[in-house]
Amino acid sequence: MTRTLWRDHAWQLIHTEPQPPALHMALDEVLTHEVGAGHRPPTLRVWEWGGPAVVIGRFQSLRNEVDADAAQRHGIEVVRRVSGGGAMFIEPGNTITWSIYAPLSLIKGMSFQEAYAWMDAWTLEALAELGIEAWYQPLNDITSAGGKIAGAAQAHRGGAVLHHVTMAYDIDATKMLEVLRIGREKLSDKGTQSAAKRVDPLRSQTGLARAAIIEHMIATFRHRHGLADGALRADELTQAKVLAREKFTSHVWTADVP
């Protein structure tokens, strides 16, 4: 396997109507597999959230990360994703989330650190065009002078890499802190006393509507890497719905690391 370049692939876009959180988790697993098996071209999927969620990383302790009572009180679904990294607090409209599914050849020979930055070089370009100077802060953050903008996570599965990113658009930091138990230890090297200040909303920095930022990001990807409009196949959606029901809404999976 030799390294491939972005332009060696025929990228396809999936951007559908809002979907439930567990279905998003399942789609990441299904589409990573489909690209790895050569059943679909490398794909950029932009997420629309059908409801509020806390998404915890593959290796995070459910109990340590989430205040279950607060989540229930606010009607927030708790789901575990297939990739590592930290918990995210999601309300429809408060974040911008996407996934890239690519053959492993795209990051062949790269260190983890290089691969994260490589997969999001287009993101930094898109943000710069919106007037935000942002950079990659290893291991997996995109940050700016005004604070952290986004977190990324990767997972390797059967010949493909999943790279997904959530950017903070307009986070309700107070509610987020009620629901997430953010460890004192985690903040120890961030140089700030306030967890609320760690996530800097994209809205305040651009003044743009969320949809306008998404539109601009898609255009940047299209210009830089090439991107054709695509759609979920019916069989992919069916597989994902089964997986959402049997795995991603099950306590066995969500509490796999209790």
Added chain:
Amino acid sequence: MHGEYKMPGGKLIVVDLELVDGHLAQVRVSGDFFLEPDHALHAIDAALEGQSADADEHVLASAVRARLAPGVMMYGISPEAIAVAVRRAIDPDTAP
């Protein structure tokens, strides 16, 4: 018992465990690190299970390393950092 360690330049590693007759039991490692393949987490927990409560960081890290299959990739976490989190869980008073 509960220990946390933020690996310098890495991610948060959390260890929850019990001590039974001077040995580690019900060890659960968690955190916002990255690990491939993901089931390697269970091998890490298993490597720590039953270790002596007196085991030093070197012994604990070696036990974890020995249990990991070839090809396991870690990002933001290491056997040494896991060992620190375990010691912090056992000796909460000595954590800086």
